[in-house]
Structures are given as C-alpha cells and as structure tokens.
Amino acid sequence: MSLAAGPxxxxxxxxxxxxxxxxxxxxxxxxxxxxxxxxxxxxAREVIFVRKGALxxxxxxxxxxxxxIGFRGxxxxxxxxxxxxxxxxxxxxTAAEVRAIPLTxxxxxxxxxxxxxxxxxxxLARERDAAYELIAILGRHDxxxxxxxxxxxxxxxxxxxxxxxxxQLSILRADIADYLGLSHETVSRVLTAFRQRRLIEIARxxxxxxxxxxxxxxxxxxxxxxxxxxxxxx
Amino acid sequence: MSLAAGPxxxxxxxxxxxxxxxxxxxxxxxxxxxxxxxxxxxxAREVIFVRKGALxxxxxxxxxxxxxIGFRGxxxxxxxxxxxxxxxxxxxxTAAEVRAIPLTxxxxxxxxxxxxxxxxxxxLARERDAAYELIAILGRHDxxxxxxxxxxxxxxxxxxxxxxxxxQLSILRADIADYLGLSHETVSRVLTAFRQRRLIEIARxxxxxxxxxxxxxxxxxxxxxxxxxxxxxx
DNA sequence: CGGGTTATTGAATGATATCAACTTACGTGG
DNA sequence: CCACGTAAGTTGATATCATTCAATAACCCG
Numbered sequence: 001m002s003l004a005a006g007p008x009x010x011x012x013x014x015x016x017x018x019x020x021x022x023x024x025x026x027x028x029x030x031x032x033x034x035x036x037x038x039x040x041x042x043x044a045r046e047v048i049f050v051r052k053g054a055l056x057x058x059x060x061x062x063x064x065x066x067x068x069i070g071f072r073g074x075x076x077x078x079x080x081x082x083x084x085x086x087x088x089x090x091x092x093x094t095a096a097e098v099r100a101i102p103l104t105x106x107x108x109x110x111x112x113x114x115x116x117x118x119x120x121x122x123x124l125a126r127e128r129d130a131a132y133e134l135i136a137i138l139g140r141h142d143x144x145x146x147x148x149x150x151x152x153x154x155x156x157x158x159x160x161x162x163x164x165x166x167x168q169l170s171i172l173r174a175d176i177a178d179y180l181g182l183s184h185e186t187v188s189r190v191l192t193a194f195r196q197r198r199l200i201e202i203a204r205x206x207x208x209x210x211x212x213x214x215x216x217x218x219x220x221x222x223x224x225x226x227x228x229x230x231x232x233x234x
Numbered sequence: 235m236s237l238a239a240g241p242x243x244x245x246x247x248x249x250x251x252x253x254x255x256x257x258x259x260x261x262x263x264x265x266x267x268x269x270x271x272x273x274x275x276x277x278a279r280e281v282i283f284v285r286k287g288a289l290x291x292x293x294x295x296x297x298x299x300x301x302x303i304g305f306r307g308x309x310x311x312x313x314x315x316x317x318x319x320x321x322x323x324x325x326x327x328t329a330a331e332v333r334a335i336p337l338t339x340x341x342x343x344x345x346x347x348x349x350x351x352x353x354x355x356x357x358l359a360r361e362r363d364a365a366y367e368l369i370a371i372l373g374r375h376d377x378x379x380x381x382x383x384x385x386x387x388x389x390x391x392x393x394x395x396x397x398x399x400x401x402q403l404s405i406l407r408a409d410i411a412d413y414l415g416l417s418h419e420t421v422s423r424v425l426t427a428f429r430q431r432r433l434i435e436i437a438r439x440x441x442x443x444x445x446x447x448x449x450x451x452x453x454x455x456x457x458x459x460x461x462x463x464x465x466x467x468x
Numbered sequence: 469c470g471g472g473t474t475a476t477t478g479a480a481t482g483a484t485a486t487c488a489a490c491t492t493a494c495g496t497g498g
Numbered sequence: 499c500c501a502c503g504t505a506a507g508t509t510g511a512t513a514t515c516a517t518t519c520a521a522t523a524a525c526c527c528g
Contacts, residue, residue, distance in 0.1 A: 062455050067373050069366050081359040124358040125315040131365030132303050138372035139301050139415035181373030221296050
C-alpha cells in the first residue's frame with residue numbers, strides 16, 4: 001500500500017520524523033501465530049505497518065462467533081482513531097513482523113508533510129472502500145459468489161503477477177468462513193465444487209491455484225458491482 | 235457529525251476558508267426526491283455536507299439489484315477521495331439540501347487548520363467503522379436481528395432524544411431491504427412481527443415508533459459485537 | 469508414529485428468497 | 499371531494515440454499 005511504500009516506514013526513522021522535525025521511534029515487533037497485536041477496547045496508540053506475515057482484524061459477537069473484518073498482509077497498514085479505543089482486535093495469522101509508530105508524532109508529522117497526509121487519507125478511504133466491497137459481497141447471500149470473490153481478491157493482493165501461481169493460503173477455512181459470514185463446512189463444500197469443476201487446484205489443504213480465472217470472475221460477478229451500469233443518473 | 239457541527243460548514247464561508255487564508259465558495263444545492271447528487275464513476279470534486287433531508291449511497295450490482303451502503307442525514311458528510319472517481323452513487327431519498335465544498339481548497343484548509351484535519355480523519359474513520367458495523371450485521375444471517383439493529387441505529391441518529399418519539403421513516407421498505415441484504419417481503423414480515431409483539435408501532439406505513447427498546451436491543455444483540463468479551467488476548 | 473487440529477462429506481432442519489395475489493396508501497385530475 | 503391509477507406494502511405457499519449436527523478423513527507437529 002502507498003503508505004508503507006512511502007516515506008512513512010521504509011525510510012524510518014529518517015523519513016517522516018526527520019521531515020517533521022520531530023524524530024520518533026519506529027518500534028519493530030515480532031508476533032507468533034495467534035498472538036494478538038492489540039485487542040478491541042485497548043487504547044489506540046500507534047499506527048501499524050505490516051512488514052511480514054499477515055494479521056486478521058476481527059470482532060467477537062455475543063453468540064461467540066467471530067466476525068473477521070479484514071486481513072492485512074505485508075505492505076499494508078492499520079490506522080486507528082487517535083485517542084480512541086480500538087474497535088476490533090488484531091491477531092497474527094502466521095508469524096508476523098510489524099512496525100509501530102506512535103500516533104501523536106505520526107499525526108504531527110502528517111500535518112507538516114503533505115505526502116504523508118495524503119497517504120493517510122488515501123489509506124483511510126481505501127479501508128472504507130474495502131469495507132464497502134465486503135458489504136457488497138455479504139449482501140448477496142450466495143456462497144459460491146462470495147468464495148469466488150474472496151479467492152480473486154486474495155490472488156490480486158498476494159500474487160506477484162505470474163498467472164496460475166500457487167497461492168499460499170495461510171488462512172484457515174474457518175477464517176474464510178468468518179470473513180464471508182459462512183460456515184466452514186460451506187466454504188469447504190464450495191472449494192470442493194470448484195476443484196471438481198477444474199476452476200481451482202488444491203494441494204495439501206492450504207495451497208491453492210486458480211485454474212480458470214474467467215469462470216471464477218463470472219461466478220463472483222453474480223453479486224459484484226456492475227462497473228458499467230454505475231453511471232445511471234436520475 | 236463532528237465535521238458538520240464544527241467550523242467547516244456552520245461558519246462557512248467565514249470558517250475554514252478564512253482560517254486557511256484561502257476563502258472558497260460553499261455552494262448550496264437543492265435536490266428533489268430521487269435526484270442524484272453524483273453517480274458512481276463521476277469524478278469526485280467536492281466534500282458534501284447534508285443540511286436537510288437524507289441521501290442514500292448505493293451501488294448497482296450486475297444482476298440489477300441495488301446494494302445500499304449507507305444513508306446520510308442532516309448534519310452528516312460525504313467525503314470522497316481526492317482525484318478519484320466516486321465509487322458509489324448518491325441519491326436524494328426525500329427533498330434534500332446540501333452544501334458542497336470543492337475538495338482541493340478543503341484539503342488545503344485542512345492542512346493549515348488542525349481542527350479541520352482531525353475532524354476529517356475522524357469522519358473517515360467513522361465511515362469506515364460504520365461500514366464495519368454493517369458488516370457485523372450482514373454477516374449474521376438473521377433477518378430480525380438485522381432489522382432491529384437498523385431501527386435502533388435509525389432511532390439513535392434521527393431522534394432528538396425524546397424517548398418513544400415518532401420516527402419519520404422517509405425510507406421505503408425496499409431501501410431497508412437493499413441496505414440489509416434482505417428481500418422487501420422479509421422486511422415487511424419482520425416489521426409486522428415486531429408490531430404484533432408490541433415492540434414497535436406503525437402508522438400509515440411510513441411512521442414508526444419504538445415501544446420496547448430493551449427487547450429490540452436484545453433481538454439485535456444476537457448478531458451484535460460482544461462489548462464485554464472483546465478484550466480477550468491470545 | 470500418534471494425538472490434536474483442521475478439513476471433508478452426509479443427512480436433516482430451518483430460514484429466507486421467490487412467485488403470486490391482494491390490500492393499502494397516495495397523488496392527480498375530473 | 500371523490501374516482502381512479504399507480505406505487506408501495508402485506509400476506510401466503512413453495513422451493514432453495516446454507517446451517518447444523520455428526521462422523522470420518524487428512525494433515526501437521528512433536
């Protein structure tokens with residue numbers, strides 16, 4: 001994402017801090033699988049940049065279910081509201097490494113460095129828009145469409161561009177289920193159906209490859225936004 | 235919302251613009267019911283503050299369905315990404331009045347006025363968090379919980395604090411359905427069930443009053459975030 | 469190799485969508 | 499002010515799809 005690739009973290013501690021005339025520490029932190037970076041209710045103190053591995057952001061529901069809001073992989077950021085409590089929990093899926101910049105100096109830096117400011121806004125707007133995309137998926141109750149959309153998104157975000165590449169699915173079935181609002185059995189059934197239709201290939205449960213992107217796009221498209229009809233005016 | 239209540243609009247054109255040393259026009263615009271303020275794909279040029287009435291923000295899906303992302307009532311704002319296309323459409327539900335501030339001078343103002351900056355961040359973070367709340371609702375497939383949560387939210391946002399007040403439900407059943415990812419028949423059935431259980435009162439289809447907030451909260455709670463268990467750490 | 473976790477598969481239940489008929493609400497013009 | 503027509507809302511019957519419960523199988527780590 002733009003922020004992480006920008007001066008905020010790559011050049012830290014000589015980037016933003018220096019530019020702002022207010023150098024600050026950019027703590028590196030290691031997380032083991034399942035370890036929490038923070039929990040909902042904790043006071044938000046830092047902006048997080050994921051360097052390695054992946055985190056899941058989630059809520060627990062009253063009935064004990066887990067609602068996963070999103071995942072953040074290497075190069076992505078987690079931006080909380082200053083002075084507020086975290087509204088969700090962040091937990092490492094795999095072993096992960098993050099950098100944490102205290103919020104106050106970061107905001108101070110953003111004020112004096114418009115590159116950072118614009119990046120910050122863009123990141124927030126993107127998180128919002130990503131949430132809207134997920135809403136679009138969840139609204140249409142169609143398991144196949146949801147899973148197809150998820151796989152395509154995952155492929156877009158993680159693959160290096162080589163088509164037909166193997167996806168390292170560090171995420172469990174239950175993660176996908178909690179993200180898409182489905183049961184893990186349904187996710188399993190859909191993946192099996194896709195495999196039988198030669199749309200994907202699965203190796204040892206956790207590695208998977210998209211074989212027929214076109215058809216997956218079509219399946220996902222059932223609940224997807226119509227990018228052609230969006231210009232309709234009153 | 236904080237932004238609209240703050241200097242950004244109330245004091246316009248003598249607020250932000252003046253403070254930034256870069257006065258700008260704050261165009262007033264009137265919208266009739268069903269009229270579009272902008273459509274998805276349009277270039278985003280302005281920050282919008284809703285003064286009167288309500289707007290719905292939505293996408294059209296490929297299959298012709300409409301996915302409503304949210305509503306914005308008086309006092310709320312719509313903040314797009316600078317230089318980007320709008321990702322959703324904004325349409326007046328009722329007759330509405332908005333103020334539009336061009337993005338570029340607004341951002342310039344935000345840079346030099348930290349009150350505006352903080353308000354801007356907060357608004358973006360809130361939109362994101364509101365989207366997350368909706369995700370929590372949509373993920374749990376439970377029509378009664380969804381509708382109850384919607385009614386409570388609507389009541390919180392529109393009522394002046396007087397309990398048992400009549401809600402002016404300018405929103406149609408189909409709007410609620412497209413927002414919650416349900417069919418309008420299901421919405422109707424749930425509302426009828428609530429009425430029969432004396433949880434709400436409906437007058438002439440469009441006006442409604444919450445009679446038993448406690449029970450509604452309980453019903454909504456089925457899919458709601460557990461505010462007590464959120465602190466669980468690994 | 470073994471024990472715990474994760475994944476798959478099956479059968480039955482249940483909730484919501486869908487299709488369809490009917491009623492109510494509302495604005496318009498006679 | 500009433501009659502009419504259209505749009506919105508309600509209600510019922512049916513079908514579909516995802517959940518749930520349950521059992522087996524694959525996987526992974528020590």
